[in-house]
Amino acid sequence: MNAESLLVSASINIGFALLLLTLFSILRKQPSNAPIYYARRLSQHHQVSFHRHFTFRRLMPSVEWIRLALSVTEEEILDTCGLDPAMEDNLDILIPWMLSQYRTLAKALTGKVLEKEYDDILLKRLHQLHNMRHQPNQFTVLVREIPLCGEHKARDCSVDHFFSKYHPHSYESYQILYDGEDLEILFNQAKSIKGKIEKLRHHFVRKHNRNLLQSEALNNDAQIEQLKETLQELFRRIQHTQSKMQLRAKELPVAFVTFKSRWGAALAAQSQQISNPLLWITEMAPEPRDVLWRNLAIPYSYLPLYKFGVYVAASLLTVFFAVPVTAVQGIAKFERLKKWFPPAMAVQLIPGLRSIVTGYLPSVILNGFVYIVPFAMIGMAKLAGYISRSRKDIKACNMVFYFLVGNVFFLSLLSGSLLDQIGESFSHPRDFPGRLASAASAQADFFMTYILTNGLSGFSLEILQPGLLIWDAMKSWMWDRGKKKRPYLYSLPYYRIIPFVALGILIGMVYAVVAPLLLPFLVGYFCLGYVVFINQIQDVYITTYETCGQYWPYIHHYILIAIVIMQITMIGLFGLKSKPGASFSIIPLLIFTLLFNEYCKIRFLPTFYQCSVKDARDRDDFDEKTDLMEANLRNAIDAYCPPCLRPPDIEDVESSSLEPLLTST
Numbered sequence: 119m120n121a122e123s124l125l126v127s128a129s130i131n132i133g134f135a136l137l138l139l140t141l142f143s144i145l146r147k148q149p150s151n152a153p154i155y156y157a158r159r160l161s162q163h164h165q166v167s168f169h170r171h172f173t174f175r176r177l178m179p180s181v182e183w184i185r186l187a188l189s190v191t192e193e194e195i196l197d198t199c200g201l202d203p204a205m206e207d208n209l210d211i212l213i214p215w216m217l218s219q220y221r222t223l224a225k226a227l228t229g230k231v232l233e234k235e236y237d238d239i240l241l242k243r244l245h246q247l248h249n250m251r252h253q254p255n256q257f258t259v260l261v262r263e264i265p266l267c268g269e270h271k272a273r274d275c276s277v278d279h280f281f282s283k284y285h286p287h288s289y290e291s292y293q294i295l296y297d298g299e300d301l302e303i304l305f306n307q308a309k310s311i312k313g314k315i316e317k318l319r320h321h322f323v324r325k326h327n328r329n330l331l332q333s334e335a336l337n338n339d340a341q342i343e344q345l346k347e348t349l350q351e352l353f354r355r356i357q358h359t360q361s362k363m364q365l366r367a368k369e370l371p372v373a374f375v376t377f378k379s380r381w382g383a384a385l386a387a388q389s390q391q392i393s394n395p396l397l398w399i400t401e402m403a404p405e406p407r408d409v410l411w412r413n414l415a416i417p418y419s420y421l422p423l424y425k426f427g428v429y430v431a432a433s434l435l436t437v438f439f440a441v442p443v444t445a446v447q448g449i450a451k452f453e454r455l456k457k458w459f460p461p462a463m464a465v466q467l468i469p470g471l472r473s474i475v476t477g478y479l480p481s482v483i484l485n486g487f488v489y490i491v492p493f494a495m496i497g498m499a500k501l502a503g504y505i506s507r508s509r510k511d512i513k514a515c516n517m518v519f520y521f522l523v524g525n526v527f528f529l530s531l532l533s534g535s536l537l538d539q540i541g542e543s544f545s546h547p548r549d550f551p552g553r554l555a556s557a558a559s560a561q562a563d564f565f566m567t568y569i570l571t572n573g574l575s576g577f578s579l580e581i582l583q584p585g586l587l588i589w590d591a592m593k594s595w596m597w598d599r600g601k602k603k604r605p606y607l608y609s610l611p612y613y614r615i616i617p618f619v620a621l622g623i624l625i626g627m628v629y630a631v632v633a634p635l636l637l638p639f640l641v642g643y644f645c646l647g648y649v650v651f652i653n654q655i656q657d658v659y660i661t662t663y664e665t666c667g668q669y670w671p672y673i674h675h676y677i678l679i680a681i682v683i684m685q686i687t688m689i690g691l692f693g694l695k696s697k698p699g700a701s702f703s704i705i706p707l708l709i710f711t712l713l714f715n716e717y718c719k720i721r722f723l724p725t726f727y728q729c730s731v732k733d734a735r736d737r738d739d740f741d742e743k744t745d746l747m748e749a750n751l752r753n754a755i756d757a758y759c760p761p762c763l764r765p766p767d768i769e770d771v772e773s774s775s776l777e778p779l780l781t782s783t
Contacts (some may be wrong), residue, residue: 123565131570139181139640140580147176154586156657157605187652200664201246203655226753229714236722247420251737254754256380258403259387262418264371273369288382291755292375296368297407297415298762301359308352315345323590353766372414374403374758380734404506406757408663416503424503431498432517436524442487443529480588481571492614514613519676522621551690558687562633573643577650611661620676671726678715
């Protein structure tokens with residue numbers, strides 16, 4: 119790729135991003151698009167103001183959304199969204215600063231910055247857990263592999279007997295879980311029938327405005343009454359299936375056990391209950407809204423097989439993805455493309471087309487292929503049997519990150535610069551740092567275009583939400599015409615955001631040494647990402663769970679991987695420049711980085727996944743002083759009722775409509 123190709127790629131990406139951001143600034147002003155661009159606010163019953171009458175100002179682009187995003191403080195994000203989104207945006211500020219200090223990245227300063235950030239996140243986590251004392255998961259322990267009671271041949275009484283005897287002063291109550299597959303089918307049938315009733319009523323209202331015939335009205339009423347009778351029969355079957363005698367045969371060896379204090383729950387969760395560690399397995403419960411109830415029915419002994427199968431599938435996807443990545447690099451290297459595919463020489467006949475093909479097309483194709491990877495990985499993670507959405511998303515983050523490192527980074531280097539020398543690289547591993555530095559230098563222009571496309575076009579498409587716009591238009595004009603719109607509620611896709619940001623960090627760390635010209639592109643990438651996701655966090659995405667910063671240890675690990683690869687590249691770069699003394703001087707820094715990683719695991723990591731007895735006791739004491747202990751405990755006792763035991767919703771379907779939340783000014 120030459121300078122002309124790079125300039126063409128930059129021009130196309132900048133122009134495309136400006137077009138998308140202009141469209142967003144206009145479309146967000148239209149009241150009909152509020153369910154897309156203000157979904158979070160509408161779900162929280164916050165009013166969104168629009169002009170009462172149409173004005174040309176609604177068709178004028180503006181940068182007001184950028185000003186609003188930049189005015190949001192970290193404290194506001196913590197209060198409204200939690201620590202996880204705040205930590206994500208904190209990363210978008212930290213990394214540009216680190217990249218701007220690239221001349222000192224190989225020194226101990228980087229470790230000091232990361233240690234301080236780790237410590238700050240940990241303090242924020244403890245503060246957030248203190249503020250969220252009302253959450254029932256702080257009083258609750260998930261217990262698995264519960265044996266049958268020898269006397270009654272049941273598991274529910276076994277739970278009560280065990281914890282009453284061995285945790286007599288702290289045990290409060292329990293909720294045994296059941297195989298609710300049959301009940302889930304009945305609930306889905308009831309939901310489908312209620313949807314049909316609502317559809318018939320909506321159809322009646324529309325036709326009534328056009329002088330509905332009496333015979334049609336009678337027929338419509340008869341269909342609704344028949345569906346209501348079917349619905350009542352389903353409710354009776356649900357109530358029968360939920361009876362104690364029917365549920366006894368559906369018991370699972372899983373229960374949520376509530377304790378009278380956080381201190382008692384922490385002790386029970388972090389203790390081995392009996393000499394056989396494969397029975398009475400305990401851990402702190404996830405939030406009720408975070409629980410994946412269906413996965414709790416998977417036998418605990420099968421979970422390693424489920425996870426192994428998922429890792430095998432993810433590895434195969436990574437291997438098969440080598441084909442499109444290699445093809446993309448063939449397009450980027452035009453001379454090699456002509457050798458492999460002679461008809462490509464026709465591209466030279468059209469002025470400027472070669473610059474588009476080699477400069478813009480490869481990064482677009484690669485981003486198009488990579489776009490589907492997070493969705494494939496989250497689908498695989500769903501099959502791994504994780505008990506909570508947060509764990510599933512975190513594991514999907516891991517798989518996507520290693521996929522990107524293996525395919526987008528290393529395979530792009532291999533297929534772009536080392537394809538003819540790959541066998542030699544394996545036969546002479548000591549030459550790997552030099553080959554890595556040489557390959558990275560040769561691929562600097564490709565990664566510049568990749569960052570431009572992934573950042574400018576990717577973030578612009580994220581904020582515009584074109585897929586939802588098309589889907590909403592289809593619904594509004596076809597099957598949902600005339601109905602009140604409901605907000606499109608989705609959680610923040612950490613599994614899609616964090617790995618790509620981590621890949622940007624990796625590229626930035628390596629090219630801070632090899633090709634510093636790429637750094638301004640990366641700083642712009644992180645700045646645009648910060649503004650876009652502040653807007654999305656505030657207005658669009660809802661909070662479906664709060665891990666209080668449990669993503670940070672993984673992000674920290676990704677950053678350290680980037681630093682290690684950068685230091686290996688530095689060793690090779692100094693070797694290529696015939697400076698062996700400088701190369702050997704980097705080796706102690708590499709060892710220091712690895713030791714620093716182990717130090718962080720020992721110093722910080724346990725507190726992210728366990729609750730110290732002191733912290734639990736301090737929160738209990740605070741609640742007792744403020745007379746909140748009893749209320750929080752009552753909330754915890756009733757919080758973990760499984761979906762299959764919840765009473766059916768027999769209220770009239772007409773009452774479930776969304777109240778209007780849009781106001782005119």
